[in-house]
Amino acid sequence: QVSFTGKGETQSMKQLSGGQKTVVALTLIFAIQRCDPAPFYLFDEIDAALDPQYRTAVGSVVRRLADLADTQFIATTFRPEILKVADKIYGVTHKNRVSFINVVSKEQAMDFIEHDQTANAS
Structure with a gap:
């Protein structure tokens, strides 16, 4: 049972949306x-089911915990909110069935995400 209000009103995990389940798991x-x-910690697209304001909140928590606890958070994402709090960003490209991993700037990563979201919207 989960309560998002703290006022005794609870919901079963089965009743929650994908974003709400993500928030509970991350909590x-x-x-x-x-x-x-x-x-x-290694997170694979933890922000995929979240609305932008929740992605921003998760990014803030991850940044704060990384700074306070001297813990490294590694996350894959196609959303800008997690990128904004990252220290280092890696891009993965494919050529001739071979993957290449390179450090990219925030600007390059944001451009990629913008292009990806535009391509997926149409």
Whole structure:
């Protein structure tokens, strides 16, 4: 059972949207991190089901925890909110069935995301 209001009103996990389930899962991970921090966390598109304001909030929490706990957060994303709080960004490209990983600037990453969102919107 989960309560988002803190006023006793609870919902079953089965009733939650994908974004709400993500928030609950991240809350649990961040609570465990505060009690027993790991050296790094690897997140794969944790922001995919979240609305922009929640992606921004998650980015802020990740940034704050990384700074306070000396913990590294590694995240894949196609959204700008997580990129904005990143220290280092890597881009993955493919050529002749081979993947290449390179450090890219925030501007390059934002351009890629903008292009990706535009291409997927049409």
